[in-house]
Amino acid sequence: MRVLIIGSGGREHALCKAVAKSPLCDKLFCAPGNPGIESVAECLRVTAENVSGLVETARKNKIDFVIVGPEVPLALGLADALQEAGIAVFGPSRLAAELESSKGFMKDLCDRAGIPTATYKHFAAVEAARTYVLEQQMPIVIKADGLAGGKGVTIAKTTNEALAAVNAAMVGQIFGASGAHIVIEDFLEGEEASFFALCDGKTARFFTTAQDHKAVFDGDKGPNTGGMGAYSPAPMIDEAMTNRIMHEIITPTLKAMQDLGRPFVGVLYAGLMMTKAGPRLIEYNVRFGDPETEVMLPRLKSDLLGILFACSQGKLDEVQIEWNDVKALCVVMASDGYPGSYLKGSVIRGLDRAEEIQDVSVLHAGTTRNAAGEITANGGRVLCITATAPTIKEAQARAYSAVDQIDWPEGFCRRDIGWRAINR
Ligand code: AMP
Ligand code: GLY
Numbered sequence: 001m002r003v004l005i006i007g008s009g010g011r012e013h014a015l016c017k018a019v020a021k022s023p024l025c026d027k028l029f030c031a032p033g034n035p036g037i038e039s040v041a042e043c044l045r046v047t048a049e050n051v052s053g054l055v056e057t058a059r060k061n062k063i064d065f066v067i068v069g070p071e072v073p074l075a076l077g078l079a080d081a082l083q084e085a086g087i088a089v090f091g092p093s094r095l096a097a098e099l100e101s102s103k104g105f106m107k108d109l110c111d112r113a114g115i116p117t118a119t120y121k122h123f124a125a126v127e128a129a130r131t132y133v134l135e136q137q138m139p140i141v142i143k144a145d146g147l148a149g150g151k152g153v154t155i156a157k158t159t160n161e162a163l164a165a166v167n168a169a170m171v172g173q174i175f176g177a178s179g180a181h182i183v184i185e186d187f188l189e190g191e192e193a194s195f196f197a198l199c200d201g202k203t204a205r206f207f208t209t210a211q212d213h214k215a216v217f218d219g220d221k222g223p224n225t226g227g228m229g230a231y232s233p234a235p236m237i238d239e240a241m242t243n244r245i246m247h248e249i250i251t252p253t254l255k256a257m258q259d260l261g262r263p264f265v266g267v268l269y270a271g272l273m274m275t276k277a278g279p280r281l282i283e284y285n286v287r288f289g290d291p292e293t294e295v296m297l298p299r300l301k302s303d304l305l306g307i308l309f310a311c312s313q314g315k316l317d318e319v320q321i322e323w324n325d326v327k328a329l330c331v332v333m334a335s336d337g338y339p340g341s342y343l344k345g346s347v348i349r350g351l352d353r354a355e356e357i358q359d360v361s362v363l364h365a366g367t368t369r370n371a372a373g374e375i376t377a378n379g380g381r382v383l384c385i386t387a388t389a390p391t392i393k394e395a396q397a398r399a400y401s402a403v404d405q406i407d408w409p410e411g412f413c414r415r416d417i418g419w420r421a422i423n424r
Helices: 010-020 051-060 071-075 078-084 103-113 126-135 159-170 239-259 292-299 304-312 351-355 392-403 419-423
Strands: 002-007 027-032 065-068 088-090 120-123 140-144 153-156 182-186 191-200 204-212 215-217 221-224 229-232 265-275 278-285 327-335 360-364 367-369 375-377 381-389
Touching: 002 010, 002 051, 010 027, 010 292, 010 304, 010 360, 010 381, 051 078, 065 078, 065 304, 071 078, 078 088, 088 265, 088 304, 103 120, 103 182, 103 239, 103 278, 120 126, 126 159, 126 182, 140 159, 153 159, 159 182, 191 239, 191 292, 191 304, 204 239, 204 292, 229 292, 229 392, 239 265, 239 278, 265 304, 292 327, 292 381, 327 392, 351 360, 351 392, 360 392, 381 392, 392 419
Parallel strands: 002 027, 002 065, 065 088
Antiparallel strands: 120 182, 140 153, 140 182, 191 204, 191 265, 204 229, 215 221, 229 327, 265 278, 327 381, 360 381, 367 375
């Protein structure tokens, strides 16, 4: 079949590499893609937010199946528009994508379905939010209701910090319309994990787990980012815990979505806090994680394209999902200044040398080419260096030896990715 993958990050590079290997794939396209993706797919110049442009491009290129990487096009209704055009798609409808694009919707659904999550309240008026904050114990968590690129969450240690976060979202509008409504919830203590389940609307199946590193600096210090590195699987989620999470969180969610007339098709990515009292849902994402995908897919033994297509056809129960007995770890290289402001255009060298290291793959996350054809930085998160090995520790050593081959003075990375798993 002719396949189109939407997006331009490290996640989409990993998806493209996996789909390109599939015997079911006759021709692979990516929109808009990046210079790394160009070596496995034909890149089409349409941005991921241009819903009508993407549908038109898919029609023109006779695409049979579309896989959507990021959340924004899903929240804009790309899956609905493709289906109307008669094109199969992996990814939820606009209404089902509200599990990610509206924290209020997600929290209310959890409440009704009895899914364990932090106690919360949803606010549309700043005065009510302020009054609530004054009555609460600290720390407390303030969240913009809508999409905010992973930056809409404040963990406030003091009442003043909490009031400032409420003001910034609701009065200062630093998240635009996404922060007009907010959710205020209790702080959960524990270790975080990313849990992925595939869903075809009626059946949910466990895919795999990973752990991300959200803070920008070593030792989990500094502001949160989109993710500075990851490994897979997450050692703390064993088979018994997997079954518990499927039973207590994923399956009831799928059922509740079906009952609401919003059947969920795609990957349900649960951000979990593993608390002393058990797993608690922090958030849902309705897409693959980035950088989690970069460490999950190199472990997959079964054919990814076959699995995702079966999902889109309501036939998830007919496929095998098997894994190789390896671990994977990735290190994100970012532009100096990220997650704050950063410069674009610096030249990156040594990518070929890095990829010569055994079982290493250099995934492009935010790169472009300059007029001379050199690879340059074009975003906050720029590269994702992924390695597989029999243990996380060996994967970490491989990934960092590849990082050390890269000549990019304007970039940085964390040097401790994997520390939790290795210390266990
Ligand atoms: P979210 O965008 O909802 O995933 O939140 C971003 C990050 O904030 C999460 O990955 C957690 O590290 C943290 N966080 C969010 N909600 C809570 C909570 N209720 N308790 C503790 N940490 C949280
Ligand atoms: N790694 C975090 C995310 O994809 O949302």
